[in-house]
Amino acid sequence: MTDWLEKHVPKLVLAPSLIAIFVFVYGFIGWTAYVSFTKSRLLPKYDLVGPIQYEKLAASPRWEVALTNLAIFGILFILFATVIGLILAIMLDQKIRTEGPLRTIYLYPMALSFIVTGTAWKWILNPGLGIESVFRDMGFENFTFDWLVNPDLAIYTVVIAGVWQSSGFVMALFLAGLRSVDGEIIRAAMVDGISTPRIYMSIIIPSMAPIFLSSFIVLSHLAIKSFDLVIALTGGGPGYATDLPATYMYAMAFSRGDIGQAASSATVMMMIVTAIIVPYLYSELRPRHD
Amino acid sequence: MTDLSMNDHQLDERANRNRLMKRIALRLGLYTLLILFALYYLMPLFVMVVTSLKSLDEIRTGSLLSLPREIDFSSWGKAWSGACTGIQCNGLQPYFWNSVLLSIPAVAISTLLGAINGYVLAQWRFKGSNILFALMLFGCFIPFQVVLLPMAITLGALKIAGTIPGLMLVHIVYGIGFTTLFFRNFYVTIPQELVKAAKVDGAGFFRIFFSIFLPVSPPIIVVTVIWQFTQIWNDFLFGVSFSQAGTQPITVALNNIVNATTGVKEYNVDMAAAIIAALPTLLVYVVAGKYFIRGLTAGSVKG
Amino acid sequence: MSNAMKKEMATPQTAKNILAIENLDKSFGSVKILKDINVAIEPGDFLVLVGPSGCGKSTLLNCIAGLESSTNGDIRIGGRSMTGVSPKDRDIAMVFQSYALYPTMTVGKNITFGMKVRGVAEQEQQRKLDEVAKLLQIDHLLNRKPSQLSGGQRQRVAMGRALVRDPQLFLFDEPLSNLDAKLRVEMRTEIKRLHQTLGASIVYVTHDQIEAMTLATKIVVMKDGVIQQAGTPNEIYNQPANMFVADFMGSPSMNLIPASAEKQGDATKISITRPDMEDIVLDFDREIEGLKSGKKSVILGLRPENITDSTNQHITKGQIADCRVDVVEPAGSDTFVVTNLAGKQVTARLNADATIIAGETASFAFDLSKASVFEPETGARIA
């Protein structure tokens, strides 16, 4: 008995977390998938009616906008957050005297929720209140920065704020990565006659592939989950020009009282997540010889 | 020395000077860029702080981005203990303590769970443990809106709906994925021989964990605690859905102050409240930010 | 492996064996790592497992310690079968390559941790700690953390942790490989001395053959999970069972020179062909297995110390030959000279004061009394 216990302690210890994950993640995903085949409105109902919610979803122009936005937002957000994070990390890695304070400044947006910063961003980006008006007051009469109020461009302001919030974290990841690059490689390259920019471009950055992957995963899940950002900044507007799947799903479930529809959109979202995450998990966890 | 080598010397000197100038120019450019970025990051905070220090009249009439004509701290006091979050007008204060009560145990428990899970998954692997880890990780990526309704049903069934323990449970469950990830990646860098040595020494699973692994974990504990604390403290969605009167966290109160629908808006109080609500997390970042990078370097990044 | 030896290994089950391993197999998934291992040692034996990296030495040690379960076969320690017995109940102590010191505990705590876990009385712990610390000369380090120690000091602490246990069997997994050359030599002597003082039974893994040779009372050479040869250091060094063992043991390693053996009446001649110079023909005074008459391709195994300069006074006549010198490596106590025979690099060990110049021709003396001869295809020893 004690032997058995001893042998299985690790599994027993893992069990509570696993059970929780199975119920609260996989159980709930299953529940959602089930509900997506019902006509649930205000509250969930459990009579199956077939894929009508998905048909509705496919026909909805708003959902289409949401998906397009996710693509635009996702790509730009990941791209800029990665590039800016990387640039900041590289710059901070140059033996900067004030690294401590600067790092904190770049990192702090992570600490704030968008309930807090949304209003400030809304003002800053609003042409009548923020940057545009400040520049015009300064005498640049023709300065225009009105993306927030332009349905075609508003989604890009969401990118700006999103990048603001997340690039610091990416910076931290890359900085940590840079700090763990073998110093001898850099020395070797220097002796090899390679200039510093070239060392970064050709040697260090390619060797940080795993960090690119990690930050891609973190960022893509932030992109897919993005909700506060849109609600606080644009409320999905102008019109529903900045809707994302998460806000669509939320609107359907909670303001429209159309849980069936919400569940179907949630299921599609989960499929997108799966498509991105599963290859990552696979590559991360396949047996390695280390 | 001959003339020739004198010339050499002068050439050397000039080359040296050129190199020096180039270096200084480069540095200058570098610092300029860094500061520009810093301004970008600080802008919203600047707007918030400045607004919180203005009077309402000045906000109505003046530019939102200009410095206050007169510094007025009254909105801070009001946000802390006088703003209306409903019928009561006690400011953020009571909710602040709810959040403290909620986040400290939740952070502690999820960190501990992550530590022990990571310990198992890194050092006590068994058949299928990698797949289990993958399944746990996937939990990190589930959008929270999706789980609200089934979670409500479950909490009801568990009879902890609307209580702080219930809310804690939610945060712990959805934190496990990340905390486990952090600790696992940290612990895989520790040689397996340590466990073997301790086993031969006669120590068991828990003994090894508490005596040997936990004491080496501070760097990664810092990362995890920062991460979890930020997530839990800033959470609104779970907080608003799974609390009831008396257990609402600070974000809900902040939201009640900031997002009043059909009332008169007091932007200065809103901003002060927003900053107050963010102070604990800001503090954590300022104080522990250094260890954050260090911790990331130590474990959670695979280089 | 000779049949006689095989038999000896296959029936190790006598009462006096402190460790007996019978027909042990070990697989990870579908990969067989250890294949039919049979080993036995008596109390006071110092068994060294050698073999190239990845051959399964650590795995075997872990099986003995109970840190890995074996797939097949039996392990007995002190006559007791260990199947299902957990590491802590096996009465063993183990020292690891990375020392595996508990990083947050002081040296003293590191050493006493095992006793504390087992609930040994405080006083007794202290007594043993003092004893061992004195023995290893680490009494002044007891309050330091491992990170504040040098490599050699860490190594001592790791040994101390094993010694306080006073177990039936010590297991060492490459305990010296993280030390620099100098320290390694020192610690080697120390371990040897400890073994002689304590009379402990030890299983010791290394891939350094010098360590193996100097420490062992018995050596097991492994390759790809299979035992190649087991025997005393002398047997292994002078009568390697096959070319693998011959090549693996000894530094610089044995020269393995393609040659042909010919029976000329009673005498056996071994000749080495050279493209640019005349052949070297050497007398060989033992029988070569499978060579009744005529000619046969063989591999001649000659240790560097058996090729010396011709001024050496041991050498019988007729065994001297001229060779072109490729590289000269004066090593202080000796000079190693590399030349080329039959397309292979051949190393000779000369006196430290030998005056020899790279690129020139010098005459060497070949001592075949300790030579080995191998079958080229199978690599097995035939003389």
Place this chain on the structure above:
Amino acid sequence: MSNAMKKEMATPQTAKNILAIENLDKSFGSVKILKDINVAIEPGDFLVLVGPSGCGKSTLLNCIAGLESSTNGDIRIGGRSMTGVSPKDRDIAMVFQSYALYPTMTVGKNITFGMKVRGVAEQEQQRKLDEVAKLLQIDHLLNRKPSQLSGGQRQRVAMGRALVRDPQLFLFDEPLSNLDAKLRVEMRTEIKRLHQTLGASIVYVTHDQIEAMTLATKIVVMKDGVIQQAGTPNEIYNQPANMFVADFMGSPSMNLIPASAEKQGDATKISITRPDMEDIVLDFDREIEGLKSGKKSVILGLRPENITDSTNQHITKGQIADCRVDVVEPAGSDTFVVTNLAGKQVTARLNADATIIAGETASFAFDLSKASVFEPETGARIA
């Protein structure tokens, strides 16, 4: 350091020096790491820097490479002062302990990358790559990534990267220390051969004295940032400037035995006191500095190979003494025997077939013709 040598080192500024370091100091913050270093080498020299860990070898190498700036003093490569010259313009190549291969590039790219950056023509790159790959026998590996190579192969690639550069000066920082013992010996020979083939000028860091002895044309022994001795391997081995060098070079290291020297007429006697046995008294045939007459405490330095068993035929009479044997380490090619003289462990090197048993008494022959004698207080050589 002898005065004569100091002088030689202080004026290295001749045209033919490929590397000249003058009065170099280097501090990290307030800690002085290198103190007044003076070194010069000529084209084709193989300079080995040895010294214990942390003595500043890598720092010195980095100063030469321009990876660290020196605090004081001058470094000249090929006669040109290197002050302010960046590493890439110094016309040097460097090989690192961890090999520092670019992890994302194939072997071929690793080797040619430096040329590519310098804008060498594609064809020329290919030609050089082929040449070097053939030389190092890595032509079949050119398309692999570093992670797919074994340690020895990585080492070769790292060398290849240096070789294609065809620089004035090669720098090696412990290039072999990550290899196992066997491979280390092989690669050592390879490097030696390369040096002989290419006639390159090399500065090579190691803390392995055998490497130093076998490779160097010139050795610099450092301790705590100060040069202890500079000279040929033979000088360093046979005439160590002080006890530190004596102890550091050679494996097993030189026995340093407290003794007393006495002038008896023309003859000098060295006697070693033993508590449990009679004193050993040995004839010494050289002058001891500072010993005009009377008695003097000294440290007698004797290499293990100069203490052999008494059957050795070199030995002059009267130099044989009995000692109790503590530890016997048969090492295959030799047998090392540890005994105790004047409270110090003393190692003797005996023939491989010496039959000697730990715990018993045996008679040893002491060959003092190569002995060193040191001043006990300063450690300086006095004979």
Place this chain on the structure above:
Amino acid sequence: EPQAEVLHWWTSGGEAAAVKVLMEEFEANGGTWTDMPVAGGGGDAAMTALRARVLSGNAPTAVQLKGPSIQEWYEEGALGSIQDVAEAENWDELLPEAIQYHLKCDGEYCAAPVNIHRIDWIWSNASILEDAGIEPPKTWDEFNAAAEKLQGMGILPLAHGGQAWQDATLFEAVVVGLGGPEFYRDALVDLDQDALTSETMVQVFDQMRTLRGYVDDNFSGRDWNLATAMVINGEAAFQIMGDWAKGEFIAAGKEPGEDFYCSSPSRGAYLYNVDSFAFFNVDGDDRQAGQQLLAKLTMGKNFQKVFNLNKGSIPARLDVSMDEFEFCGRQSNAELGDAIENGSLLPSYAHGMALRGAQAGAVTDVVTAHFNSDMSSEDAVAQLSQAVAASQ
């Protein structure tokens, strides 16, 4: 002892003061009031919380709910009845019939009203109008004329916040103003396809496009109160917004009827938004007693008066004296009476009084998409009819 946990989103200073009256009365009657405020998104956040509470079997005792969602919750079986109180207090007499309709579930009262908001107000800056010589507009034609004139003078005619619900608020005012009460009812209450695709609807979208021309470029995402501030500060002449906007004027020290005007473009019709407390099924005598008491007090004369004085709206029960109310409040009350008589008292679609969430959402999606792009009115009509059909 009566217990009440009340979920609502009245969290701003004025609102809080208004509900506080109810709490004080409730506690004066021996009850214990537990406040559960959840603001944000015009009640969206509160609805999220409510759903979670109901699903976890832990419904609040009373919830700020309104319009068809009361019926929706009732159909889900979540609401209880307060018919006893209603009968005892004679609510049928005190409340306009149109409003009773919203509060009854299967003929029994299940919710208690607190106020009536008027939605279709045009707020105007008095001094601008005087300078331009314009009367507060009473029809859309007048509005357009006035706006043209103001634009000619370089004054921004309309302050608007580009959020979906504000677009919808504008839209329904246009529908009722151009189409009249019948058309409004057909189109936005009954979702009659003929009405939705009619020529009138095209004109409605035309007018929306016209209004878009009166709005500044930076309207998008602007909070309503910032738009109000523009009128207050004289940066714009008009805002179309519910009567809560009045609170901003008054807070800025402006006097109704003097510094600013209120007028309606609805030609006698009246778009209302009635906030009410709905009572959920709860366990325990104390909580049920709390529901009864709360229902009674909510309809109490005193509360109705004080609450609405604070809130800017007018009492739901008709017999409250309007003496203490200011100019616009009195006007609202008077026009309410007229509308009741003409049968032109209409539920606001934009504020969730006319349609269920999914349907209202579908309409709003089209309205806001049209307003924020250059979609043609015909396309908008076509999309509207399609979206509405899909949402049913």
